[in-house]
Each structure stands twice: as structure tokens, then as C-alpha cells.
Amino acid sequence: MKFSKAEVDAIIEASPRTFVPFNKLVLSEDHQARSATTPAMSLPELAASIKDSGVLQNLVVVQAARGRYEVCAGGRRLAALTLLVQQGDIADNYPVPVLVVPADKALIASLAENCFHVPMHPADEFAAFARLLAQGKSVEDVAAAFGVTPLIVKRRMKLATVSPRLMALYREGGIGLDCLIVLASVDDHQRQEQAWAGLPSWNQRPEHLRQLLTRGEIESDADPLARYVTVKAYEKAGGPLRRDLFSDDDRKAYLLDPALLERLAADKLGKRAKQLLSEGWKWVDIRPRFAYDEYVKHGELRKPRRAPTSEEAEALKELDTRIAALHEQMDALVDRDGDAGEDVSDADDANDADDANDASRDRAFLALESEADGLEEERKARLEALTEWPVAWMALAGCVLHVGADGRAAIRAGLIRPEDRADLAQAITKAAEQKSAGGGGSEGDADPARGSGLPALQSLPSAAGATARPVHSEKLMRRLTAHRVAAIQAELLDRPEVALAALTTHLTLKLLADPLHGAYRLPNLLAISATGNQHDLRGAAEDIEASPAAQRIEADRIAWIEHLPKEPDAVFDWMLRQPPQTVQRLLTFLVASTVNGITGTDTGRPVNDGLARALGLDMTRWWSATGEAYLQHVSKARVVEVVHAAAGAKVAGPLAELKKDAAVAQAEQLLAGRGWLPDCLRVQPHADAPATGGEEVDANDPARTEAPACA
Numbered sequence: 001m002k003f004s005k006a007e008v009d010a011i012i013e014a015s016p017r018t019f020v021p022f023n024k025l026v027l028s029e030d031h032q033a034r035s036a037t038t039p040a041m042s043l044p045e046l047a048a049s050i051k052d053s054g055v056l057q058n059l060v061v062v063q064a065a066r067g068r069y070e071v072c073a074g075g076r077r078l079a080a081l082t083l084l085v086q087q088g089d090i091a092d093n094y095p096v097p098v099l100v101v102p103a104d105k106a107l108i109a110s111l112a113e114n115c116f117h118v119p120m121h122p123a124d125e126f127a128a129f130a131r132l133l134a135q136g137k138s139v140e141d142v143a144a145a146f147g148v149t150p151l152i153v154k155r156r157m158k159l160a161t162v163s164p165r166l167m168a169l170y171r172e173g174g175i176g177l178d179c180l181i182v183l184a185s186v187d188d189h190q191r192q193e194q195a196w197a198g199l200p201s202w203n204q205r206p207e208h209l210r211q212l213l214t215r216g217e218i219e220s221d222a223d224p225l226a227r228y229v230t231v232k233a234y235e236k237a238g239g240p241l242r243r244d245l246f247s248d249d250d251r252k253a254y255l256l257d258p259a260l261l262e263r264l265a266a267d268k269l270g271k272r273a274k275q276l277l278s279e280g281w282k283w284v285d286i287r288p289r290f291a292y293d294e295y296v297k298h299g300e301l302r303k304p305r306r307a308p309t310s311e312e313a314e315a316l317k318e319l320d321t322r323i324a325a326l327h328e329q330m331d332a333l334v335d336r337d338g339d340a341g342e343d344v345s346d347a348d349d350a351n352d353a354d355d356a357n358d359a360s361r362d363r364a365f366l367a368l369e370s371e372a373d374g375l376e377e378e379r380k381a382r383l384e385a386l387t388e389w390p391v392a393w394m395a396l397a398g399c400v401l402h403v404g405a406d407g408r409a410a411i412r413a414g415l416i417r418p419e420d421r422a423d424l425a426q427a428i429t430k431a432a433e434q435k436s437a438g439g440g441g442s443e444g445d446a447d448p449a450r451g452s453g454l455p456a457l458q459s460l461p462s463a464a465g466a467t468a469r470p471v472h473s474e475k476l477m478r479r480l481t482a483h484r485v486a487a488i489q490a491e492l493l494d495r496p497e498v499a500l501a502a503l504t505t506h507l508t509l510k511l512l513a514d515p516l517h518g519a520y521r522l523p524n525l526l527a528i529s530a531t532g533n534q535h536d537l538r539g540a541a542e543d544i545e546a547s548p549a550a551q552r553i554e555a556d557r558i559a560w561i562e563h564l565p566k567e568p569d570a571v572f573d574w575m576l577r578q579p580p581q582t583v584q585r586l587l588t589f590l591v592a593s594t595v596n597g598i599t600g601t602d603t604g605r606p607v608n609d610g611l612a613r614a615l616g617l618d619m620t621r622w623w624s625a626t627g628e629a630y631l632q633h634v635s636k637a638r639v640v641e642v643v644h645a646a647a648g649a650k651v652a653g654p655l656a657e658l659k660k661d662a663a664v665a666q667a668e669q670l671l672a673g674r675g676w677l678p679d680c681l682r683v684q685p686h687a688d689a690p691a692t693g694g695e696e697v698d699a700n701d702p703a704r705t706e707a708p709a710c711a
Helices: 005-014 043-053 075-087 103-115 122-134 139-146 150-160 164-171 177-183 189-197 206-213 224-229 231-236 258-278 310-335 347-385 418-438 463-468 474-492 496-511 534-540 548-563 568-577 580-592 609-615 636-647 649-657 660-671
Strands: 017-021 025-027 059-063 069-073 095-100 241-243 253-255 283-287 398-403 409-416
Touching: 025 075, 043 075, 069 075, 069 095, 122 139, 122 150, 122 164, 139 150, 164 177, 164 189, 177 189, 177 206, 189 206, 224 231, 224 258, 224 398, 231 241, 231 253, 231 258, 258 283, 258 398, 258 409, 310 347, 409 418, 474 496, 474 534, 474 548, 474 580, 474 609, 496 580, 496 609, 548 580, 636 649, 636 660, 649 660
Parallel strands: 025 069, 059 095, 283 398
Antiparallel strands: 017 095, 059 069, 241 253, 398 409
């Protein structure tokens, strides 16, 4: 039978209301409408509220035997009262307001209380907390009244300060509580609303919202500079910050003045810098955040290691012997794995014995491994003690003092400024001449500066090399080398014999690396993990799709897709039916699609240089130095230098007087048709390179640009 609210109200209206001592109340087993619940407030919170304000809503009871009353609605209030009695906060005869209903109406009354009760919206709770505090109650008083911590009260108050527009959305279900918490972390209503409006509908995640709100702010626990300076020092210096009440870490803060933070870091680093200068370094630069681009032109010395004394050598030898012995014992334990239990006939006993032996061997292995690791650390420390900077080197070099990724002071030492390279080379030459005149050194000594206290010249970039090196940013280098990779891929499409050789070489270095000394250290010629790198090319050079090389590759890709079966399971059978030439051309295309070589630096030999030489790569067929492709991305001085190299000083001179845009436009015209290439796009001949064995291919042969010969 379904009861209307009016009928239920009539039952309640006809029932008497009174007070019953707590010790006369028992929980009803027969008249409870709800056996389990998900409370909006925990039991301690409810108990604290009753202690502060009393029982505001009566319990529904029925009269039972021996003067007792069974509670059929209000079980949680009864449990909270029980907790207060147990804690001694109220007497066991505490008067509890009740509504006494007939036994045959008890279940209906219990059902009515649960069905017709409208729970408070969380937004109303936030506002109520704020009103209590506005009435003069302290945070601690409100916390005690509701049995929660002061932090929870502060958080609910903070939620009440969210923009009214956003709070209305929250009431309507348009914003989740997790996002409302993030919005409440800042006080500016306009900033809250802008952040929410800027959040795409498909990505309304609290993590993304937090990124929008904290843009430009520095997280105290994540930023190395903030960890190095410390929030305490930043605050002491008057730095503005914002704390997030909803963070689990109450020490976390968002720093709002990056300039002040960097100044404080530099001041703190300054003390260490003075110490470094007193040690004999020629110069010390303080950089709170190390920028590699600032020092890309600097040479860098390697910290030398002196020869150990006889005692030090003996100690190192002893460590090596002990470490080797431990590794032999560990290998022996591994070899013995599975031998235990062979002499036990009973199967259960054998399994138990195997388990015991396995556990014993594991413990022994871990103990040996731990001891070996400790000896390795000791050996590393002893070797580190043998390295030191010679005074003569320090007088010519300097170091950069900065904050490392771990939030500690870090030193990059042994750097040579470009203007000091000539002096260094002169000093090395003079030292070598003095040594030669004095007849010092052994006959086989290959280092002319050994014993002079100066570094060998070949350990540094030469002064001439420093002035001739093009100034290319990492982004531009990636852009240029992406075009080089695309060009190699396009060239490779017509050279299956080279593709086969490249693939075989790659697999040889991967699968037969043990007898090939140093093979593991070689960079990958191909991305042979069956992942094409067209996405990488587009990411490195946004203009790649318009290049002739990329268009050639894309045309072949589309042609192959049209010829391949549509179902993956049918590809192998289809492959078996094709003539060898078709499979070879498809393999060539796939190998070409994996060529590697995008890099952000222009030092060292390109990984694909050998492949480029084998193909006879001519980058002028695939790339030209236009404004968009190159000239706009380098300095005006570099533009003048390029035109000087390609067309001569007389033509390049007037460009120096023009503004950058005008110089680029004129330089593009002057370079047109001249075939100038930056060094990173040129293919240098290799004196030791063997002949490729492939026949010459005419660059103008129409067959080089035909579609794949698919059957």
C-alpha cells in the first residue's frame, strides 16, 4: 500500500511528543525502515553537534515492555547519544525528545522520515558555516560543535567564497565538487570564472583546471629554485604567495614573484661563488636556472684523474678482488637454483625443501648483492678522490654555479670562454715547446701537454672551430635535420639494395653485438621498432609537408595503402603471392620510413651520414635556404655570413645596413639557385668509407619519381 505524505503527516500529528530518559531507549529490530546508510555526517560529528545544540529532531519510538521504548527512526542519533554517554559528556538519564507512535504505525513513521527527508545541499552547508563565523563564533567553536577539525571548517568556509555564478552552477550539477575545490583555491572571482570558461567541455578535469589557475605561479614543492631558497626565506623577504587549504601538504605554497625568487637564489649562491673564486677559478657565473644555450660556445675541460699512490692502488685492487669474489658467489647461487630437494622422495617433502632452499638462497643472494653494492660505492668514492682540478687549468677556465634539478647548488666546472681559447692554445703550444726543448716525457707520450699542468688541445673545441661554427638554435637544427631525414627517405625509395644493406646492418648491430666491440654505443640508424617517424618529422619542421621529399614519401604511402589488403590477417598471404620485386620495393619503402637523424645540436657526425653518402644525397634537390626555411630563424649577422659565403663580400656587404626583414627578403633572392647549404645538410666525403657496390643512379632519371611498382 502506498501512503501519501498527507496520510503520514496525520499519523505523526496524532502521536504524542515527550521526553524519555536515554537509558530507557533501545534500538528496534522490527520497525526500522533503513538497515544501512551512507551518512552525510560521521558519528563523531553528529555527537559533537548534539553536545553543542542538543537533539534538534525527535526520535520516533514505540512503547515496549518494562517501561522501555524501541527507537524505530533516529538510530544514528541514538548511536551518537550512546557515544556521548560513554565519553561522560551527558548523563545516562539525559532527556531525549521522542515521538511515540502506535506499534502498527511505527514502520510507516520510520519510512516517512527517510522518504520525505530532503538532505541539505553541500552548498548550503558551506554557507551555513560562513554565517556561523560571521555571527562571532570562532573556527575552533564551530569545529568543536560539529566534531570536525578547524582545517575542515576553514575549507568549507573557503568553498563558500567561490563566485556566486559558479556556486549556482555547482547547485545545478554543472560543476563537480572536485573542480569547485580547485576554483576555491584562488580568491579572485573573475579569475575563477575565466578559468572555468576557458576549460573545454571535453576536458573539465580538476588537474587541467589547476594548471590554468596556477599558470605563472611557482609550486614550492616542485620547483628547484623554491626548494633551494625555501618558502620561509621567500616569505621573510616579503614575497607574495598563495596557500592551498585543500592541499594535503600544509607546507605547500604557490610563489607569485619569480623575479624575487631568482634574486634570492642568486644571493644565496653568491656565498658559494666567492669560495669558488678563492679556490683559483678565473671566473664564476651565477645562474639560478642553468641555460645550456648561454654556454653552447664554451669549451669544456674534463676533470683529470691523477695516478694513485701505491697505497691507493693497493686498496683499489683489493676492492676489485672482493667485488669479483662476491659476484662469483652470486653466480654460483644462481647456478644452484633448482638443485634443492633432489634427494627427497616424498613429493610434499620435496616441495617444502625446495621452498626452504629457495628462500635461503634468496636471502644469501640479497646479502651478497648488498655487500657488493656497498663496495662499489666505496670504490667510486676512492676514484672520485683521485680527480682534482689542477691550478693551471683553473687559472684559464671558470665554472657556472646554478641550482640543480634536485634543489641543491650545482657546479658546472672547467668551462673555457670563446675569447680564452686562443690563450689556452698558445699556453699549450708554449708548454709543449718547453717540454720538447727540455727532452722531458717518454718516447711514446702522445700528449704534448702532459706534465705541464695544462690540458691537451684536442680536449677542447679549437678557437678556429668556434668562429666558424654556425649559430643554430636547437629548434632550427631539428627543423633542418628533419628535412635531411625526409630527403634520405625519399632518395632511399629508389635504392632497394641500400635499404637492404641498411636494414641488415641495423639487425647485425642489434643481434650480433657481442663480438662487435662498442656496437651497443652506436646510435640507431633506423627506428626499427616498426614505428614510422613521419609524426616526428612534422613535429620538428612544420613546413615539412610542403617539401618535395615529404610529398614523394606521402605519394608512395598512399599508393601502397591502395594496393594492400584491407584486412590485417590477409597481408601475409597477399605478400606471398607478390613477385619478389614488389616485396622488395615495399620493404624499401618501409625501411625508408624508419630512417632516424633528427637532432637539436650541430656537433658530431650525423647518425645517417653513411646512408646519405651511399645514396649520393644532394640536399639541393630537396631543400633551399628561403626566408621561411632558414633565414628568418637565424640572426642578421648569420644572414650576412651566409650570403658572403655563397655570393661574395661585395654582394653581402649592403645587407648589414638593412633591417632584419629587408635583409632576409633580399638574401632570399641572392641565394636563389646558388645551392648553398648549412653544414648539417651537407654530406662530407669519408676517406675510409668502402664503395657501396650499387650502380650509379641518374638524378634526372624519371624512374626515380615514379609510383611504386605494385602488382
